[in-house]
Amino acid sequence: MGEKMLPRAERRRRTEGRILDAARKLFAEVGYERATIRAIARSAEVDPALVMQYFGSKQELFQQAVRVVDADAATGGDDLVERLLATLGVKLGEMPRSSLAMMRSMLTHPEAAASARRTLGAQIDRLAESIPGEDARLRAALAMTVMVGVTVSHRLLELDELREAPPEEIARLLRPGLRALTGPDVS
Protein backbone atom coordinates (compact mmCIF):
# COMPACT_ATOMS: atom_id res chain seq x y z
CA MET A 1 0.00 0.00 0.00
CA GLY A 2 1.72 3.13 1.21
CA GLU A 3 4.95 1.29 1.89
CA LYS A 4 7.18 1.01 -1.10
CA MET A 5 9.98 -1.44 -1.38
CA LEU A 6 12.95 0.06 0.33
CA PRO A 7 16.56 -0.99 0.71
CA ARG A 8 17.05 -3.22 3.70
CA ALA A 9 19.14 -0.82 5.79
CA GLU A 10 16.72 2.03 5.27
CA ARG A 11 13.75 -0.12 6.08
CA ARG A 12 15.35 -1.29 9.28
CA ARG A 13 16.23 2.24 10.34
CA ARG A 14 12.63 3.31 9.88
CA THR A 15 11.01 0.52 11.83
CA GLU A 16 13.57 0.94 14.58
CA GLY A 17 12.66 4.62 14.64
CA ARG A 18 8.94 3.81 14.74
CA ILE A 19 9.51 1.51 17.68
CA LEU A 20 11.54 4.13 19.54
CA ASP A 21 8.89 6.76 18.92
CA ALA A 22 6.11 4.48 20.07
CA ALA A 23 8.17 3.57 23.13
CA ARG A 24 8.77 7.22 24.01
CA LYS A 25 5.10 7.98 23.54
CA LEU A 26 3.89 5.17 25.76
CA PHE A 27 6.60 5.53 28.40
CA ALA A 28 5.71 9.23 28.61
CA GLU A 29 2.01 8.52 28.84
CA VAL A 30 1.75 5.65 31.28
CA GLY A 31 5.24 5.06 32.65
CA TYR A 32 7.62 2.13 32.49
CA GLU A 33 5.56 -0.59 34.14
CA ARG A 34 2.30 0.02 32.32
CA ALA A 35 3.96 0.54 28.95
CA THR A 36 3.82 -3.02 27.73
CA ILE A 37 6.18 -4.23 25.05
CA ARG A 38 3.11 -5.62 23.34
CA ALA A 39 1.42 -2.21 23.44
CA ILE A 40 4.53 -0.50 22.14
CA ALA A 41 4.80 -3.04 19.33
CA ARG A 42 1.14 -2.60 18.46
CA SER A 43 1.55 1.18 18.38
CA ALA A 44 4.55 0.76 16.07
CA GLU A 45 2.63 -1.80 13.98
CA VAL A 46 5.22 -4.46 14.59
CA ASP A 47 5.46 -7.85 16.22
CA PRO A 48 6.42 -7.78 19.92
CA ALA A 49 9.27 -10.19 19.28
CA LEU A 50 10.88 -7.73 16.92
CA VAL A 51 11.21 -5.20 19.70
CA MET A 52 13.13 -7.77 21.69
CA GLN A 53 15.34 -8.69 18.75
CA TYR A 54 16.29 -5.08 18.16
CA PHE A 55 16.72 -3.86 21.71
CA GLY A 56 17.42 -7.01 23.68
CA SER A 57 15.20 -6.21 26.65
CA LYS A 58 12.55 -3.78 27.81
CA GLN A 59 15.18 -2.21 30.02
CA GLU A 60 17.50 -1.40 27.13
CA LEU A 61 14.61 -0.18 25.03
CA PHE A 62 13.78 2.25 27.79
CA GLN A 63 17.37 3.45 28.11
CA GLN A 64 17.63 4.08 24.39
CA ALA A 65 14.25 5.79 24.34
CA VAL A 66 15.13 8.27 27.07
CA ARG A 67 18.70 8.89 25.95
CA VAL A 68 18.71 12.64 25.39
CA VAL A 69 20.68 14.52 22.81
CA ASP A 70 21.27 17.07 25.55
CA ALA A 71 21.12 20.00 23.16
CA ASP A 72 19.32 22.54 25.23
CA ALA A 73 22.17 25.06 25.30
CA ALA A 74 20.58 26.44 22.15
CA THR A 75 19.26 29.48 23.95
CA GLY A 76 22.65 30.02 25.50
CA GLY A 77 23.04 33.75 25.15
CA ASP A 78 20.23 34.64 27.49
CA ASP A 79 20.18 35.28 31.17
CA LEU A 80 20.54 32.38 33.59
CA VAL A 81 16.98 32.48 34.82
CA GLU A 82 15.64 32.97 31.33
CA ARG A 83 17.50 29.89 30.17
CA LEU A 84 15.93 27.96 33.00
CA LEU A 85 12.45 29.11 32.10
CA ALA A 86 13.06 28.32 28.45
CA THR A 87 14.38 24.85 29.23
CA LEU A 88 11.31 24.31 31.32
CA GLY A 89 9.33 24.72 28.13
CA VAL A 90 7.03 27.04 29.99
CA LYS A 91 7.23 29.56 27.22
CA LEU A 92 6.50 27.32 24.29
CA GLY A 93 4.51 24.61 25.96
CA GLU A 94 6.73 22.00 24.39
CA MET A 95 9.10 19.44 25.81
CA PRO A 96 11.02 16.49 24.42
CA ARG A 97 9.15 13.18 24.69
CA SER A 98 12.24 11.46 26.02
CA SER A 99 12.38 13.79 29.01
CA LEU A 100 8.72 13.26 29.76
CA ALA A 101 9.20 9.51 29.46
CA MET A 102 12.03 9.64 31.98
CA MET A 103 10.17 11.87 34.40
CA ARG A 104 6.96 9.86 34.18
CA SER A 105 8.80 6.77 35.34
CA MET A 106 11.33 8.25 37.73
CA LEU A 107 9.26 7.68 40.86
CA THR A 108 8.45 4.03 40.30
CA HIS A 109 11.22 2.64 38.09
CA PRO A 110 14.67 2.41 39.74
CA GLU A 111 16.64 2.85 36.53
CA ALA A 112 14.56 5.86 35.56
CA ALA A 113 15.22 7.31 39.00
CA ALA A 114 18.95 6.81 38.55
CA SER A 115 18.78 8.39 35.13
CA ALA A 116 16.81 11.33 36.51
CA ARG A 117 19.31 11.83 39.33
CA ARG A 118 22.14 11.80 36.82
CA THR A 119 20.50 14.29 34.51
CA LEU A 120 19.45 16.56 37.34
CA GLY A 121 22.90 16.30 38.90
CA ALA A 122 24.56 17.38 35.68
CA GLN A 123 22.26 20.36 35.30
CA ILE A 124 22.83 21.29 38.93
CA ASP A 125 26.57 21.23 38.35
CA ARG A 126 26.30 23.44 35.33
CA LEU A 127 23.94 25.80 37.08
CA ALA A 128 26.04 26.01 40.22
CA GLU A 129 28.98 27.38 38.27
CA SER A 130 27.01 30.52 37.54
CA ILE A 131 25.95 31.00 41.14
CA PRO A 132 28.21 32.76 43.65
CA GLY A 133 28.52 31.83 47.28
CA GLU A 134 29.22 28.67 49.25
CA ASP A 135 25.71 27.29 49.00
CA ALA A 136 25.78 27.48 45.20
CA ARG A 137 25.09 23.77 44.78
CA LEU A 138 22.15 23.79 47.16
CA ARG A 139 20.74 26.87 45.44
CA ALA A 140 21.15 25.24 42.06
CA ALA A 141 19.50 22.08 43.34
CA LEU A 142 16.53 24.04 44.66
CA ALA A 143 16.19 25.87 41.37
CA MET A 144 16.09 22.53 39.58
CA THR A 145 13.62 21.37 42.18
CA VAL A 146 11.27 24.14 41.13
CA MET A 147 11.63 23.01 37.54
CA VAL A 148 10.79 19.47 38.55
CA GLY A 149 7.74 20.65 40.45
CA VAL A 150 6.37 22.71 37.60
CA THR A 151 7.03 20.03 35.01
CA VAL A 152 5.50 17.29 37.10
CA SER A 153 2.44 19.34 38.00
CA HIS A 154 1.91 20.82 34.58
CA ARG A 155 2.97 18.22 32.07
CA LEU A 156 2.45 14.98 33.98
CA LEU A 157 -0.19 15.63 36.60
CA GLU A 158 -1.91 18.07 34.26
CA LEU A 159 -3.06 20.39 37.00
CA ASP A 160 -5.90 22.53 35.70
CA GLU A 161 -4.64 25.77 37.21
CA LEU A 162 -1.40 25.48 35.28
CA ARG A 163 -2.85 24.24 32.01
CA GLU A 164 -5.27 27.12 31.82
CA ALA A 165 -2.68 29.78 32.49
CA PRO A 166 -0.72 31.33 29.61
CA PRO A 167 2.93 30.22 29.68
CA GLU A 168 4.28 33.76 29.86
CA GLU A 169 2.17 34.33 32.95
CA ILE A 170 3.69 31.31 34.64
CA ALA A 171 7.15 32.42 33.65
CA ARG A 172 6.47 35.91 34.95
CA LEU A 173 5.36 34.61 38.36
CA LEU A 174 8.22 32.16 38.61
CA ARG A 175 10.92 34.66 37.71
CA PRO A 176 11.31 36.51 41.04
CA GLY A 177 11.63 33.31 43.00
CA LEU A 178 14.22 31.89 40.64
CA ARG A 179 16.15 35.17 40.75
CA ALA A 180 16.12 35.10 44.52
CA LEU A 181 17.45 31.56 44.42
CA THR A 182 20.15 32.02 41.83
CA GLY A 183 20.98 35.63 42.61
CA PRO A 184 23.60 36.69 45.14
CA ASP A 185 21.34 38.50 47.58
CA VAL A 186 19.08 36.80 50.07
CA SER A 187 17.50 38.32 53.13
Added chain:
Amino acid sequence: MGEKMLPRAERRRRTEGRILDAARKLFAEVGYERATIRAIARSAEVDPALVMQYFGSKQELFQQAVRVVDADAATGGDDLVERLLATLGVKLGEMPRSSLAMMRSMLTHPEAAASARRTLGAQIDRLAESIPGEDARLRAALAMTVMVGVTVSHRLLELDELREAPPEEIARLLRPGLRALTGPDVS
Protein backbone atom coordinates in the same frame (compact mmCIF):
# COMPACT_ATOMS: atom_id res chain seq x y z
CA MET B 1 5.12 -16.13 71.24
CA GLY B 2 4.77 -12.40 71.78
CA GLU B 3 1.13 -12.48 70.76
CA LYS B 4 -1.24 -13.12 73.57
CA MET B 5 -4.78 -14.31 73.14
CA LEU B 6 -6.88 -11.28 72.38
CA PRO B 7 -10.57 -10.69 71.94
CA ARG B 8 -11.65 -11.22 68.39
CA ALA B 9 -12.52 -7.62 67.56
CA GLU B 10 -9.24 -6.33 68.95
CA ARG B 11 -7.26 -8.94 67.09
CA ARG B 12 -8.94 -8.06 63.83
CA ARG B 13 -8.30 -4.35 64.32
CA ARG B 14 -4.62 -4.99 64.87
CA THR B 15 -4.05 -7.16 61.82
CA GLU B 16 -6.03 -4.75 59.73
CA GLY B 17 -3.77 -1.99 61.02
CA ARG B 18 -0.66 -4.05 60.29
CA ILE B 19 -1.84 -4.58 56.73
CA LEU B 20 -2.54 -0.88 56.24
CA ASP B 21 0.87 0.04 57.64
CA ALA B 22 2.63 -2.45 55.43
CA ALA B 23 0.62 -1.20 52.46
CA ARG B 24 1.54 2.42 53.15
CA LYS B 25 5.17 1.45 53.57
CA LEU B 26 5.39 -0.46 50.31
CA PHE B 27 3.25 1.92 48.29
CA ALA B 28 5.50 4.75 49.46
CA GLU B 29 8.67 2.82 48.67
CA VAL B 30 7.96 1.29 45.27
CA GLY B 31 4.65 2.70 44.09
CA TYR B 32 1.32 1.10 43.28
CA GLU B 33 2.31 -1.31 40.52
CA ARG B 34 5.40 -2.77 42.17
CA ALA B 35 3.79 -3.02 45.58
CA THR B 36 2.44 -6.53 45.27
CA ILE B 37 -0.41 -7.71 47.45
CA ARG B 38 1.74 -10.71 48.17
CA ALA B 39 4.61 -8.49 49.29
CA ILE B 40 2.31 -6.38 51.44
CA ALA B 41 0.87 -9.52 53.01
CA ARG B 42 4.34 -10.91 53.69
CA SER B 43 5.40 -7.63 55.28
CA ALA B 44 2.31 -7.75 57.48
CA GLU B 45 2.94 -11.44 58.23
CA VAL B 46 -0.41 -12.42 56.83
CA ASP B 47 -1.80 -14.51 54.00
CA PRO B 48 -2.40 -12.61 50.74
CA ALA B 49 -5.99 -13.81 50.61
CA LEU B 50 -6.69 -12.08 53.90
CA VAL B 51 -5.82 -8.73 52.39
CA MET B 52 -8.42 -9.33 49.71
CA GLN B 53 -11.02 -10.41 52.22
CA TYR B 54 -10.56 -7.28 54.31
CA PHE B 55 -10.19 -4.69 51.57
CA GLY B 56 -11.89 -6.29 48.59
CA SER B 57 -9.33 -5.28 46.01
CA LYS B 58 -5.88 -3.79 45.66
CA GLN B 59 -7.51 -0.59 44.51
CA GLU B 60 -9.57 -0.21 47.67
CA LEU B 61 -6.58 -1.11 49.81
CA PHE B 62 -4.67 1.70 48.18
CA GLN B 63 -7.47 4.20 48.67
CA GLN B 64 -7.78 3.33 52.35
CA ALA B 65 -4.01 3.44 52.76
CA VAL B 66 -3.63 6.94 51.32
CA ARG B 67 -6.74 8.38 52.91
CA VAL B 68 -5.39 11.29 54.91
CA VAL B 69 -6.75 12.59 58.15
CA ASP B 70 -6.02 16.03 56.76
CA ALA B 71 -4.99 17.47 60.09
CA ASP B 72 -2.16 19.70 59.06
CA ALA B 73 -3.78 22.90 60.22
CA ALA B 74 -2.06 22.21 63.53
CA THR B 75 0.49 24.94 62.99
CA GLY B 76 -2.27 27.33 62.06
CA GLY B 77 -1.21 30.46 63.90
CA ASP B 78 1.93 31.02 61.87
CA ASP B 79 2.51 33.00 58.75
CA LEU B 80 1.27 31.69 55.43
CA VAL B 81 4.69 30.89 54.03
CA GLU B 82 5.83 29.40 57.30
CA ARG B 83 2.83 27.09 57.31
CA LEU B 84 3.75 25.98 53.81
CA LEU B 85 7.33 25.26 54.79
CA ALA B 86 6.15 23.39 57.87
CA THR B 87 3.66 21.32 55.90
CA LEU B 88 6.47 20.51 53.53
CA GLY B 89 8.16 18.82 56.46
CA VAL B 90 11.31 20.60 55.46
CA LYS B 91 11.91 21.66 59.00
CA LEU B 92 11.50 18.35 60.73
CA GLY B 93 12.33 15.99 57.94
CA GLU B 94 9.14 14.06 58.52
CA MET B 95 6.12 13.42 56.40
CA PRO B 96 3.10 11.15 56.65
CA ARG B 97 3.56 7.79 54.94
CA SER B 98 0.17 8.07 53.32
CA SER B 99 1.17 11.25 51.51
CA LEU B 100 4.41 9.70 50.30
CA ALA B 101 2.48 6.65 49.12
CA MET B 102 0.15 8.84 47.12
CA MET B 103 2.91 10.94 45.62
CA ARG B 104 5.06 7.97 44.73
CA SER B 105 2.28 6.56 42.60
CA MET B 106 0.72 9.72 41.25
CA LEU B 107 2.65 9.69 37.97
CA THR B 108 1.93 6.11 36.98
CA HIS B 109 -1.33 5.15 38.68
CA PRO B 110 -4.44 6.91 37.38
CA GLU B 111 -6.34 6.78 40.66
CA ALA B 112 -3.34 8.10 42.55
CA ALA B 113 -3.10 10.93 40.04
CA ALA B 114 -6.75 11.77 40.57
CA SER B 115 -6.26 11.66 44.31
CA ALA B 116 -3.21 13.91 44.04
CA ARG B 117 -5.07 16.39 41.89
CA ARG B 118 -7.90 16.45 44.40
CA THR B 119 -5.60 17.00 47.37
CA LEU B 120 -3.54 19.62 45.58
CA GLY B 121 -6.66 21.36 44.35
CA ALA B 122 -8.05 21.59 47.87
CA GLN B 123 -4.81 23.04 49.20
CA ILE B 124 -4.67 25.48 46.31
CA ASP B 125 -8.19 26.63 47.12
CA ARG B 126 -7.33 27.15 50.74
CA LEU B 127 -4.11 28.91 49.89
CA ALA B 128 -5.70 31.14 47.27
CA GLU B 129 -8.04 32.65 49.87
CA SER B 130 -5.08 34.23 51.60
CA ILE B 131 -3.61 35.64 48.41
CA PRO B 132 -4.81 38.96 47.01
CA GLY B 133 -5.14 39.77 43.36
CA GLU B 134 -6.85 38.19 40.39
CA ASP B 135 -4.16 35.58 39.75
CA ALA B 136 -4.48 34.24 43.29
CA ARG B 137 -5.29 30.72 42.15
CA LEU B 138 -2.39 30.58 39.75
CA ARG B 139 -0.04 31.89 42.41
CA ALA B 140 -1.33 29.36 44.89
CA ALA B 141 -0.92 26.61 42.32
CA LEU B 142 2.66 27.62 41.64
CA ALA B 143 3.40 27.70 45.35
CA MET B 144 2.06 24.16 45.65
CA THR B 145 4.09 23.28 42.59
CA VAL B 146 7.23 24.26 44.47
CA MET B 147 6.18 22.03 47.33
CA VAL B 148 5.65 19.16 44.93
CA GLY B 149 9.07 19.71 43.42
CA VAL B 150 10.88 19.78 46.72
CA THR B 151 9.02 16.78 48.07
CA VAL B 152 9.55 14.74 44.92
CA SER B 153 13.23 15.62 44.67
CA HIS B 154 13.99 15.28 48.35
CA ARG B 155 11.78 12.52 49.68
CA LEU B 156 11.18 10.40 46.61
CA LEU B 157 14.09 10.95 44.24
CA GLU B 158 16.41 11.39 47.22
CA LEU B 159 18.58 13.96 45.55
CA ASP B 160 21.93 14.13 47.35
CA GLU B 161 22.15 17.90 47.37
CA LEU B 162 18.89 18.15 49.29
CA ARG B 163 19.47 15.25 51.66
CA GLU B 164 22.80 16.64 52.77
CA ALA B 165 21.49 20.13 53.42
CA PRO B 166 20.08 21.03 56.86
CA PRO B 167 16.31 21.53 56.66
CA GLU B 168 16.43 25.08 57.99
CA GLU B 169 18.84 25.98 55.23
CA ILE B 170 16.42 24.71 52.62
CA ALA B 171 13.58 26.58 54.26
CA ARG B 172 15.68 29.75 54.39
CA LEU B 173 16.48 29.60 50.67
CA LEU B 174 12.90 28.75 49.69
CA ARG B 175 11.32 31.54 51.76
CA PRO B 176 11.97 34.53 49.47
CA GLY B 177 10.59 32.78 46.44
CA LEU B 178 7.45 31.66 48.24
CA ARG B 179 6.97 35.16 49.61
CA ALA B 180 7.29 36.60 46.14
CA LEU B 181 4.68 34.13 44.93
CA THR B 182 2.16 34.52 47.72
CA GLY B 183 2.85 38.16 48.53
CA PRO B 184 1.09 41.06 46.84
CA ASP B 185 4.10 42.65 45.18
CA VAL B 186 5.78 41.35 42.05
CA SER B 187 8.09 43.24 39.80
Added chain:
DNA sequence: TTTTCCGTTCTACGATTGTTGAGTCAACGT
Protein backbone atom coordinates in the same frame (compact mmCIF):
# COMPACT_ATOMS: atom_id res chain seq x y z
C1' DT C 1 -21.09 -29.19 75.41
C1' DT C 2 -22.65 -28.22 71.09
C1' DT C 3 -23.25 -25.14 67.52
C1' DT C 4 -22.37 -21.09 65.07
C1' DC C 5 -19.29 -17.54 63.67
C1' DC C 6 -15.24 -15.53 61.80
C1' DG C 7 -10.26 -14.70 61.50
C1' DT C 8 -7.12 -16.98 58.80
C1' DT C 9 -4.79 -20.07 55.56
C1' DC C 10 -4.36 -23.26 51.37
C1' DT C 11 -4.80 -24.01 46.74
C1' DA C 12 -5.75 -22.81 42.46
C1' DC C 13 -7.60 -20.22 38.37
C1' DG C 14 -7.21 -17.09 34.45
C1' DA C 15 -4.96 -13.25 32.65
C1' DT C 16 -0.92 -10.77 31.47
C1' DT C 17 3.84 -10.10 31.39
C1' DG C 18 8.85 -10.30 29.40
C1' DT C 19 11.21 -13.30 26.73
C1' DT C 20 12.66 -17.13 23.43
C1' DG C 21 13.38 -20.13 19.34
C1' DA C 22 11.84 -21.85 15.18
C1' DG C 23 10.05 -20.50 11.07
C1' DT C 24 8.92 -17.40 6.61
C1' DC C 25 10.06 -14.60 2.85
C1' DA C 26 12.14 -10.96 0.33
C1' DA C 27 16.55 -8.53 -0.40
C1' DC C 28 21.36 -9.07 -0.91
C1' DG C 29 26.36 -10.70 -2.40
C1' DT C 30 28.43 -13.70 -5.62
Added chain:
DNA sequence: ACGTTGACTCAACAATCGTAGAACGGAAAA
Protein backbone atom coordinates in the same frame (compact mmCIF):
# COMPACT_ATOMS: atom_id res chain seq x y z
C1' DA D 1 20.74 -18.17 -10.83
C1' DC D 2 21.65 -19.40 -6.16
C1' DG D 3 22.69 -19.68 -1.63
C1' DT D 4 22.96 -16.57 2.35
C1' DT D 5 21.74 -12.99 5.15
C1' DG D 6 18.58 -10.53 7.83
C1' DA D 7 14.04 -8.29 8.66
C1' DC D 8 10.02 -9.96 10.46
C1' DT D 9 6.21 -13.15 12.37
C1' DC D 10 4.12 -17.25 14.95
C1' DA D 11 3.54 -19.79 18.76
C1' DA D 12 4.78 -20.88 23.06
C1' DC D 13 7.13 -20.90 27.72
C1' DA D 14 7.76 -19.70 32.60
C1' DA D 15 6.85 -16.39 35.94
C1' DT D 16 3.99 -13.35 38.31
C1' DC D 17 0.04 -10.93 39.06
C1' DG D 18 -4.87 -10.01 41.28
C1' DT D 19 -8.40 -12.67 42.80
C1' DA D 20 -11.92 -16.53 44.28
C1' DG D 21 -13.57 -20.54 46.93
C1' DA D 22 -13.18 -24.12 49.97
C1' DA D 23 -11.43 -25.49 54.25
C1' DC D 24 -9.39 -25.27 59.11
C1' DG D 25 -9.55 -23.97 63.86
C1' DG D 26 -10.31 -21.51 67.84
C1' DA D 27 -13.43 -17.96 70.03
C1' DA D 28 -18.22 -16.57 70.81
C1' DA D 29 -23.06 -17.81 71.51
C1' DA D 30 -26.59 -21.36 72.80
